[in-house]
Amino acid sequence: MKPHVHHLKKHNGFRFFFIIFLLVSYFTTYSVTEAATSDRKAPTAPTNLRTTGITSSSVSLAWTSSTDNVGVTGYDVFQNNKVIGKTTSTQYTVNNLTANTTYSYFIKARDASGNISSSSNIIKVTTPKVVTDLAPQVGNIQVSPIASDGKTVSGTVTLSVSASDDKGISKVEFYSSNGGYLIKSLTSAPYSVSWATNPWVPDGEQILKVVVYDTANQIAQVSRTVIVKNTVSAVQSAYKMVGYYTSWSTYSNFQVANIDASQITHLNYAFANISTDGKIALGDSWADVEKPFSGDTTTQPYKGNFYQLTKLKQSYPNLKTLISVGGWTWSEKFSDVALTDQSRTIFAQSCLDFIRKYGFDGVDIDWEYPVAGGEPDNVNxxxxxxxxxxxxxxxxxxxxxQSAVDGKKYIVTIAGGAGRSFAANTELNLLQQYVDYMNLMTYDFHGEWDTLTGMNAPLYRDPESKFTGEWSVQDAVQLYINNGVPANKIVMGMPLYGRIFNQVTNLNNGLYQSYSGGGSSISYANIEANYLNKNGFMRYWETDSKVPWLFNGSQFVSYDDLESIGYKTSFIKSMGLGGAVMWELSQDPNKVLASKIYNDLK
Structure with a gap:
């Protein structure tokens, strides 16, 4: 008898099926787990890791987020290959660092499942040495406007910087091209500047830098990487906005870098001279091509203002620059240059060679004056x-x-006198077909050559003027139109200066009175700083001429202000003129009048 045999068989069968069940469950679970694991993907790596601020004890970092934004829950910050922090934003400040020490950083993204991305780019940062008097602490560069992603900008933007110790700041310098080009240098608040993104770097990174100097000449700096789109950055306007920049401005510390090219379409550099062999020649070789400059170490065949103009055009590629030849002082050889076909050919070719060598877009002929007038030593x-x-x-x-060869458009303009004699001594109806436009010098209507005080640039005639044959801006414009110049080829002169007369007879608030001494020009900046509402000066308004003047009982100042400029820009529009030309930019360094012209005509 074999008891329990049937029971043992049942037990063994059960055990067999139980083992099979466990094996199936194990492999099914493993397969599902393996499949789930294989479906998970690590996030993409963060990019563009950079510093936004460095002190002797801290480093501020910023980076571009992982493209797998849905799954990313945060970022790990690595210092010297060790995790030192975690954050859900794309910025992180590392504190408690040692001065004068080099650290390396990279970032990794992580998702909710614990997947870790590969590392971002690695950067190395050296903290500065500790000094007794700390260098000024600089806030982040503010870039406006900023697109929705917080970093992509295009066109003209505004840069501004805040400093924690404004009273100790002696100078702030704004640079583009990672310090390669000085945009502007400012010595007083607000520390803000307009700048155009550079389309020569298509859809790429541009690093903007600010350097701040304190009164002890210590330096702090902060950089901002901006992703820019390839867009046009210069002024787009139906009107030409022309500004003259003079070579001698550099000696009064108004440099090419101080020019706000976002508000002009054309820049005329004054002046080139004419050589004894009838060719265009440098007017001031030191200022033009020899003057040392900061902010760029690139070796160039020339330096000075001409090179700075080429750098300016890199930030404002739609800006056109012209070399102005002659002017009041250097017009004595024009008659000889224009005398024969041979002399004209030599001069014309020299102009082309000159602008191609130095990076200009054209030439502005300022002959003062054909047939008669100008300096006593002029040939007429x-x-x-x-x-x-x-x-x-x-x-x-x-x-x-040359355009037929290289496809480049070269500009030809003239500066034209605003009086009847200039029209009588030129063929305006024929000249106009060869120029792109004419800069009409509608200023200097009255000055030290007169026996009475008078308005520098009256828009309209004053019926009560004491001058015989009074003349105005309107008269000059109409004169050109009557002599065959299309209105849209007339660019109307806007003086950024006035004229001052001394020892004026105290009648009629100084207007149309005799004087002793004066008539000299005075910049708008000087007028604003030292005359407006100062030293007993009162502002008066000539209702017919639409221009103001100042008088304090002895000194008379004729000038333009925001109100008179408004009348003049309206006149430009109503007459269908080509635009405005400003003489000259250094006389309005704060862009009070220039900004009014730009805003009215843009």
Whole structure:
């Protein structure tokens, strides 16, 4: 008898099926787990890790987020290959660092399942040495406007910087190209500057830098990386906004870097001279091509203002620059240059060679004046009237021939006198077909050459003027139109200066009175700083001429202000003129009048 055999068989069968069940469950669970694990993907790595601030004990970091934004729950911050912090934002400040020490950093992203991305780019940062008097602490560069992603900008932007110790700041410098180009240097608050993004770096990174100096000449700096789109950055306007910049401005510390090219379409550099062999020549070789400059260590065939203009155009590539030839002082050789076909050919070719060598877009001929007038040593001939036309025609033909070769548009303009004599001594109806436009010098209507005080640039005639044959801006514009110049080729002069007369007879608030001494020009900046509402000066308004003047019982100042500029820009629009030309930019360094012109005509 074999008891329990049946029971043992049942037990063994059960055990067999139980083992099979465990094995199936194990492999099914493993398969599901393995599949779930294989479906999980690590987030993409953060990019563009950079510093936004460095002190002797801290480093502020910022980076571009992982593209797997849905799954990412945070970021791990690595210092010297060790995790030192975790954050859910794309910024992190590391504190308690040692001065004068180098640290390396990278970032990794992580998701809710614990997956870790590969590392971002690695950066190395050296904390500065500790000094007794701490360098000024600089806030982040503010870039406005900023797109919705917080970093992509295009067109003209505004940079501003805040410093914790404004009273101790001696200078703030704004740079683009990671310090390669000085945008502007400011010595007083507010520390803000307009700047155009550089389309020569298409859809790429541009690093903007601010350097702050305190009164002990210690330096703090902060950089901001901005992702820019390839867009046009210069002024886009139906009107031309032309500004003259003079070579001598550099000696009064108004440099090319101080020019706000966001508010002008054309920049005329004044002046080039004419050599004894009838060619265009440098007017001031030191200022033009020899002057040392800061902010760029690139070796160039020339330096000075001309090189700075080429750098300015890199930030404002739609800006056109022209070299102005002659002017009041250097017009004595124009008659000889224009005399024969050979002399005209030599001069025209020299102009083309000059602008191509130094990076200009055209030439502005400022002959003061054909046939008669100008400096006593000027050469004048009756045939200047016809020869002036032939000279401009030759320059146009020479430039156009080059355009056919390289496809570049070269500009030809003239600066034209605003009086009847200039119209009588030129062929305006013929000249106009060879120029892109004419800069009409509608200023200096009255000055030290007169026996009475008068307005520098009256928009309209004053019926009560004490001058015989009174003249105005309106008269000059209409004169050009009547002589065959299309209105849209007339760019109307806007003086950024006034004229001051001394020892004026105290009648009629100084207007149309005799004087002793004066008539000299005075910049708007000087007027604003030292005359407006100061030293007993009262502002008066000439209702007919639409211009103001100042008088304190002895000194008379004729000038333009925001109100008169408003009337003039309205006149430009109503007449369908080509735009405004400002003489000259250094006289309005704070851009009070220049900004009014820009805002009215943009």
């Amino acid at each position: 001939r009756p045939e200047d009237k016809q020869n002036f036309t032939l000279l401009i025609k030759k320059i146009r033909e020479t430039f156009d021939a």
